[in-house]
Amino acid sequence: MSTARTDLEALTAALRAAIGADRVISDRQQLRTYECDGLAQYKVVPALVALPADAAQCASVVRACVAADTPFVARGSGTGLSGGALPHADGVLIVTSQMREILEVAPSDERAVVQPGVINLAVTRAAAPYGWYYAPDPSSQQICSIGGNVAENSGGAHCLKYGFTTNHVIGVELVTPDGDRVHLGGRAPDAPGYDLLGAFVGSEGTLGIATEVTVRLTRLPESVRTLLAAFESTDQAGAATSAIIAAGVVPAAVEMMDTLAISAAEEAVHCGYPAGAGAVLIVELDGPEPEVEAQFDQVVRLCRDNRAFEIRIAADDAERALFWKGRKSAFAAVGRISPDYIVQDGVIPRTALPAVLRRIGELSAERGIRVANVFHAGDGNLHPLVLFDAAVDGQTERAEEVSGAILDLCVSHGGSITGEHGVGMDKAKYMPRMFTDDDLDTMQLLRCAFDPAGLANPGKVFPTPRLCGEIPGRRKGVHPAQEAGLAEAF
Amino acid sequence: MPTDAILDRLRAAGESTTDGRRPDGSESVRPAREHDSIAGVPARYVATPRDTAGAATLLRTAAALDLAVTVRGAATKQSWGGPPRRLDLILDTTALTGVVEHAAGDLITVVRAGTRLDELAATLAGARQQLALDAPMPGGTVGGAVATNASGPRRMLYGTVRDLIIGVTIVRADGVVAHAGGKVVKNVAGYDLAKLVTGAYGTLGLITECAFRLHPLPPAVAYVTRRTDDPAEAGRLAGTVRTAQLVPTALEVDAPAGGGATVTVLLEGTAAGVTARAEATRRLLGVDATACDGPPDGWGRYPWRDGDTGLKLTAALSGVPRLLAEARAAADRRGLPLALRGSAGVGVLYAGLPGTADPELVAGLVDALRTASAAVAGHAVVLTAPPPVRDRIDLWGSVDGLALMRRVKERFDPDARLAPGRFVRGI
Numbered sequence: 001m002s003t004a005r006t007d008l009e010a011l012t013a014a015l016r017a018a019i020g021a022d023r024v025i026s027d028r029q030q031l032r033t034y035e036c037d038g039l040a041q042y043k044v045v046p047a048l049v050a051l052p053a054d055a056a057q058c059a060s061v062v063r064a065c066v067a068a069d070t071p072f073v074a075r076g077s078g079t080g081l082s083g084g085a086l087p088h089a090d091g092v093l094i095v096t097s098q099m100r101e102i103l104e105v106a107p108s109d110e111r112a113v114v115q116p117g118v119i120n121l122a123v124t125r126a127a128a129p130y131g132w133y134y135a136p137d138p139s140s141q142q143i144c145s146i147g148g149n150v151a152e153n154s155g156g157a158h159c160l161k162y163g164f165t166t167n168h169v170i171g172v173e174l175v176t177p178d179g180d181r182v183h184l185g186g187r188a189p190d191a192p193g194y195d196l197l198g199a200f201v202g203s204e205g206t207l208g209i210a211t212e213v214t215v216r217l218t219r220l221p222e223s224v225r226t227l228l229a230a231f232e233s234t235d236q237a238g239a240a241t242s243a244i245i246a247a248g249v250v251p252a253a254v255e256m257m258d259t260l261a262i263s264a265a266e267e268a269v270h271c272g273y274p275a276g277a278g279a280v281l282i283v284e285l286d287g288p289e290p291e292v293e294a295q296f297d298q299v300v301r302l303c304r305d306n307r308a309f310e311i312r313i314a315a316d317d318a319e320r321a322l323f324w325k326g327r328k329s330a331f332a333a334v335g336r337i338s339p340d341y342i343v344q345d346g347v348i349p350r351t352a353l354p355a356v357l358r359r360i361g362e363l364s365a366e367r368g369i370r371v372a373n374v375f376h377a378g379d380g381n382l383h384p385l386v387l388f389d390a391a392v393d394g395q396t397e398r399a400e401e402v403s404g405a406i407l408d409l410c411v412s413h414g415g416s417i418t419g420e421h422g423v424g425m426d427k428a429k430y431m432p433r434m435f436t437d438d439d440l441d442t443m444q445l446l447r448c449a450f451d452p453a454g455l456a457n458p459g460k461v462f463p464t465p466r467l468c469g470e471i472p473g474r475r476k477g478v479h480p481a482q483e484a485g486l487a488e489a490f
Numbered sequence: 491m492p493t494d495a496i497l498d499r500l501r502a503a504g505e506s507t508t509d510g511r512r513p514d515g516s517e518s519v520r521p522a523r524e525h526d527s528i529a530g531v532p533a534r535y536v537a538t539p540r541d542t543a544g545a546a547t548l549l550r551t552a553a554a555l556d557l558a559v560t561v562r563g564a565a566t567k568q569s570w571g572g573p574p575r576r577l578d579l580i581l582d583t584t585a586l587t588g589v590v591e592h593a594a595g596d597l598i599t600v601v602r603a604g605t606r607l608d609e610l611a612a613t614l615a616g617a618r619q620q621l622a623l624d625a626p627m628p629g630g631t632v633g634g635a636v637a638t639n640a641s642g643p644r645r646m647l648y649g650t651v652r653d654l655i656i657g658v659t660i661v662r663a664d665g666v667v668a669h670a671g672g673k674v675v676k677n678v679a680g681y682d683l684a685k686l687v688t689g690a691y692g693t694l695g696l697i698t699e700c701a702f703r704l705h706p707l708p709p710a711v712a713y714v715t716r717r718t719d720d721p722a723e724a725g726r727l728a729g730t731v732r733t734a735q736l737v738p739t740a741l742e743v744d745a746p747a748g749g750g751a752t753v754t755v756l757l758e759g760t761a762a763g764v765t766a767r768a769e770a771t772r773r774l775l776g777v778d779a780t781a782c783d784g785p786p787d788g789w790g791r792y793p794w795r796d797g798d799t800g801l802k803l804t805a806a807l808s809g810v811p812r813l814l815a816e817a818r819a820a821a822d823r824r825g826l827p828l829a830l831r832g833s834a835g836v837g838v839l840y841a842g843l844p845g846t847a848d849p850e851l852v853a854g855l856v857d858a859l860r861t862a863s864a865a866v867a868g869h870a871v872v873l874t875a876p877p878p879v880r881d882r883i884d885l886w887g888s889v890d891g892l893a894l895m896r897r898v899k900e901r902f903d904p905d906a907r908l909a910p911g912r913f914v915r916g917i
Contacts, residue, residue, distance in 0.1 A: 108808040188804035188868035198685025222735035248706030291763035416677035442668035
């Protein structure tokens with residue numbers, strides 16, 4: 001019997017003693033259930049799965065991992081799209097889905113306190129009877145967990161106006177990679193000290209595991225108005241978006257789909273978008289009635305001025321839901337028109353949209369790979385869907401080339417390699433295209449402060465594993481990414 | 491090393507000509523003068539770099555010479571925080587200025603840290619845009635606002651620095667230049683170091699450039715004000731505004747030491763929308779409420795003057811009326827004239843006491859305010875105080891996560907040369 005096997009048996013026994021045998025999975029077949037998250041092309045079977053019932057158990061599991069010098073990976077609902085919750089083959093997967101109580105809804109404080117396994121939409125459902133809701137709305141909000149949202153700093157269609165998870169999480173209790181339980185932030189704003197909460201949100205499970213989350217609740221808007229505008233081209237739809245932003249309007253959401261994405265959605269959910277559209281825009285305004293009324297007329301006018309050939313205005317919630325149905329189903333819908341696809345996530349300055357879309361079109365034509373475009377047009381967050389057939393020789397490689405080239409395109413326009421899906425496993429290799437070695441070394445300083453042993457979600461976010469004892473060496477000269485104009489020294 | 495030799499080494503590092511002067515005659519590195527001190531601690535040298543590269547060379551040299559460094563912008567908040575335990579070099583950012591980029595169509599700007607907030611505002615206003623960050627101390631710099639996490643009334647709608655900053659360039663204690671974030675609003679690549687250095691009082695690195703998201707300037711604004719005799723009643727009125735469908739930009743309470751209180755609601759939006767919402771707010775606040783298009787006296791300013799004691803009290807929202815009442819009562823019991831003013835809509839109140847007040851009594855009141863804040867899930871932090879008060883109190887109160895914070899500091903500044911002692915619990 002190998003030492004590794006002995007160690008694993010000892011750890012299994014320790015975990016069973018700490019949190020109960022029924023909360024530890026070691027059976028190979030059962031472990032396979034957890035081999036991937038929402039990014040299914042990466043699969044790793046974890047050595048063990050632990051399902052703690054509460055924060056104390058979660059801390060016990062982490063302490064057992066530390067004692068056994070074993071890496072651990074936290075997982076919520078497993079809907080992440082960057083492989084952030086991909087298990088470690090020799091590690092423990094700590095699943096927070098059993099910690100799913102809404103501990104408190106306090107409208108008078110505009111706060112809710114929840115456990116990490118609580119589903120995003122459940123927070124809104126619990127707060128809505130009081131007239132409040134939880135604003136971040138990733139498209140997986142019916143199944144994704146708050147703990148996962150915190151790890152990934154999830155966005156959503158409405159973050160254009162309301163911001164991301166980081167703007168709405170005001171306190172966490174976390175288990176540090178040492179197994180300590182620490183509170184950061186709280187019910188009142190501006191806790192004294194470093195904003196470790198701000199650093200923790202979006203750290204993709206590398207700085208610890210959230211075991212309790214205090215979120216800000218937002219007043220349900222008095223008025224919501226939504227329109228669907230059809231254009232002949234994405235250029236026209238992009239010009240309309242620019243005109244809306246330039247007019248000083250901050251819509252709750254501005255979403256765009258191109259013709260390929262529209263036809264996929266049409267086939268999948270029969271959303272009934274205007275026929276012959278080269279692009280559709282969904283624009284939603286919300287807020288106090290008098291403001292929404294004044295600005296909605298302005299938005300309609302700006303869409304017309306930019307040659308929208310059809311504008312539909314949602315008469316009620318049912319029609320609004322229909323507008324959104326096509327958009328929200330777009331990722332899954334392309335499965336109807338292509339056997340395989342990559343969901344990309346990149347960000348560009350919004351004004352670069354026409355140039356970037358043209359280049360994506362060229363890339364698509366050059367490699368013979370179709371790309372359907374769906375995006376949060378208001379904030380320049382692109383979700384190109386790169387379509388391919390893995391059964392056809394060479395298509396997978398060409399699709400990956402196109403997908404990677406799109407990220408380069410984003411970086412070269414001063415954008416980002418990820419707007420909301422996270423770096424995870426999938427994009428760690430792209431980090432040097434956006435950041436210099438010094439930038440990444442500096443981020444590692446934070447990681448080493450939290451996790452000197454490097455046990456929390458190793459191999460994610462950063463391209464090069466580095467021991468915390470290593471002193472980052474000084475480099476001379478200009479970083480290649482900077483030289484190539486890919487990273488800016490701003 | 492003899493003092494002159496240190497000065498020579500710094501001058502050589504300071505992108506300057508051999509006599510330490512730039513072509514325009516300004517000195518990039520000079521010996522400290524009488525007023526070059528931080529919270530009463532005199533410095534030996536002052537360096538004024540003009541760009542990130544120059545600052546990096548200086549900090550690398552300071553590291554090699556084991557010099558303790560504190561950053562100074564417009565020096566509007568130098569009395570905040572603890573005095574540095576060690577101080578050799580003041581790194582002055584007032585030449586590190588200018589808007590690097592203002593992409594109006596993308597609603598972002600990149601600006602050097604020494605740029606004054608009011609000058610940035612003037613530049614952005616040309617495109618009818620704003621960095622939606624109030625400057626409670628006039629004349630302050632962008633870097634100073636970020637380093638101290640300063641904010642004002644409009645945080646209710648727009649948030650604070652952490653919600654507006656999207657990218658940062660810092661120079662570490664060892665002189666290494668690092669960036670985080672970027673210049674697009676939506677971006678989750680890498681750790682959010684911009685938030686980490688926000689409110690860190692310059693103890694983790696020198697901020698040289700910041701990228702911010704911008705907002706359009708509103709076409710119309712209205713301030714609706716209502717007076718009451720009782721501060722707690724003002725807190726309750728603020729609560730009714732919060733739950734109405736008014737979406738105020740700011741919701742402020744002002745309870746001066748002389749008694750009474752006002753609630754002021756700032757509304758922004760289209761002309762028609764603001765008129766309608768101001769009328770609805772007036773009805774909600776009661777017959778005495780008045781609307782006008784300019785702010786009341788003292789709007790967005792701290793309720794204290796130079797040399798006074800100034801605190802920041804925080805509370806869970808429902809606890810604001812109670813905190814107002816208890817703070818006033820605690821001050822009355824000690825016969826201290828406590829001025830309270832702040833953002834009732836987000837749970838932040840600032841409290842000011844005259845610098846001439848008896849330090850023993852002030853120290854007792856700080857304790858009482860700390861207890862009152864803790865009872866409503868908040869904190870009481872003393873931002874500034876005259877030395878006799880400082881000697882008797884802990885500026886920060888309880889700090890959650892302190893052990894982790896110390897570890898972060900140790901990683902970023904292992905020799906504790908950056909503003910040592912300025913931040914929480916001696917960090």
